[in-house]
């Protein structure tokens with residue numbers, strides 16, 4: 001099921017996009033330069049549509065659009081993501097009404113933006129970023145301070161007009177006020193009407209990083225800031241800024257807490273990556289499933305036709321795991337979006353969005369790999385897109401917070417909740433299902449025991465060393481909790497629940513469940529039902545029309 005199936009916005013988006021089938025439905029070129037050109041044109045067309053507005057930062061519409069763009073071209077979705085969700089999100093959530101004027105130009109498609117956090121020297125450890133913003137009079141001077149401070153991997157930077165740069169802020173007395181974001185022009189014309197559109201703003205240098213393993217429809221670049229001057233008003237000052245006297249003021253006294261709040265305000269990005277991972281995995285699943293339902297290999301005794309490859313239990317088990325995992329990940333994301341709409345950027349939203357981003361991207365990498373293998377040689381053909389999806393989704397494990405780093409924040413939250421006794425006697429409303437027996441209870445008991453043990457092991461004196469010694473358990477427990485969290489979400493489909501719990505419990509799906517899948521034609525029904533919404537997206541992929549497509553010669 002697509003994440004937002006039936007959503008009014010999705011209907012609107014699909015109607016708009018279906019007017020340009022040549023732009024959106026054609027196979028994505030393998031050549032990275034062509035790929036970028038097409039993706040740029042696609043994004044321009046999307047922004048022309050006025051399908052999104054500033055108020056959509058408060059609801060799910062940007063997610064609905066992001067999901068659908070992922071089915072068409074993941075590079076397009078990520079391009080929209082850095083432009084609107086990250087750059088626009090920083091202006092919306094960290095800026096003031098003046099910054100919102102730039103945001104308006106962005107959603108109107110008049111300017112393009114990018115989001116500059118990572119540096120050559122540091123990606124995960126943001127506290128050690130080198131870029132500095134120093135207040136001098138009514139200006140901020142932004143400087144990379146050496147090669148390690150050059151911003152790196154910045155998506156969309158070679159074409160962007162502005163960026164939001166994350167840097168250490170120093171006031172006039174050279175007092176460090178912690179990490180902040182500053183709006184910086186990259187092109188001169190946005191402040192100087194005499195400049196042409198390609199001239200860079202003084203002090204800015206940008207270099208394209210070239211082709212990548214995947215996501216080649218979007219450019220990534222280095223940005224160096226050499227004493228770049230911007231007005232003090234360009235500081236995104238929601239959590240701290242300068243008063244009229246030029247003194248730094250903030251309601252949040254602790255610098256780290258302040259920066260933590262700024263990062264939480266960017267949870268939308270993590271939710272988008274969780275959704276993108278789901279969408280990419282789902283598309284690969286549909287492509288592989290369509291093929292597996294048609295392709296036949298080996299004749300069995302007393303049968304007329306060769307066996308459909310889906311009926312081999314080695315294939316079927318993987319499809320069952322993929323289907324049930326995606327089913328639950330979808331529930332988890334929709335639940336998270338509702339939580340986000342209700343609580344905004346709460347600690348829980350930060351933790352659950354981190355955990356779901358990690359789980360769904362790790363699953364998507366596993367799922368796309370399985371789908372490629374389950375289609376044999378045809379899965380390897382560029383036009384069949386599974387290879388493209390595999391490569392594109394690989395980086396979802398790393399950007400928006402490296403998975404192994406992000407999951408630690410989720411487990412940290414879990415341990416804090418545990419210390420408040422919130423997870424003792426965890427709810428048990430999903431008890432007895434015929435095939436499952438007491439599996440949920442077993443999963444839950446195993447989890448509670450391991451979490452308790454971990455909390456005990458971490459309770460000694462040298463906290464940093466203890467954390468390091470237990471890192472693998474910390475990561476595993478974060479993942480186990482995510483699976484449990486998903487299992488607890490309301491789901492009336494007992495067969496799927498049984499499959500998923502069996503998988504979570506011991507990485508297997510029992511034969512009796514697989515027999516039921518075949519008997520109930522569960523996977524055929526998936527295609528019948530999903531095709532209505534996905535027909536445009538998968539129709540032009542050769543493998544989905546097997547064997548008709550290949551017998552054309």
Ligand SMILES: Cc1cc2nc3c(=O)[nH]c(=O)nc-3n(C[C@H](O)[C@H](O)[C@H](O)COP(=O)(O)OP(=O)(O)OC[C@H]3O[C@@H](n4cnc5c(N)ncnc54)[C@H](O)[C@@H]3O)c2cc1C
Pocket residue numbers: 082115116117118121122123124125152153154155156212215220395398399400401402403404405
């Ligand atoms: C295609 C692409 C697009 C990107 N777009 C942008 C963008 O638009 N804007 C932007 O600011 N950035 C962007 N990035 C950068 C991205 O966010 C970083 O690459 C990411 O945060 C990881 O940082 P790093 O590369 O420095 O990896 P590192 O932090 O050096 O990690 C390397 C390895 O060390 C491990 N590791 C590091 N610290 C720990 C720890 N504490 N515990 C356990 N393991 C650890 C990691 O798990 C990883 O396996 C992009 C990156 C790519 C590849």
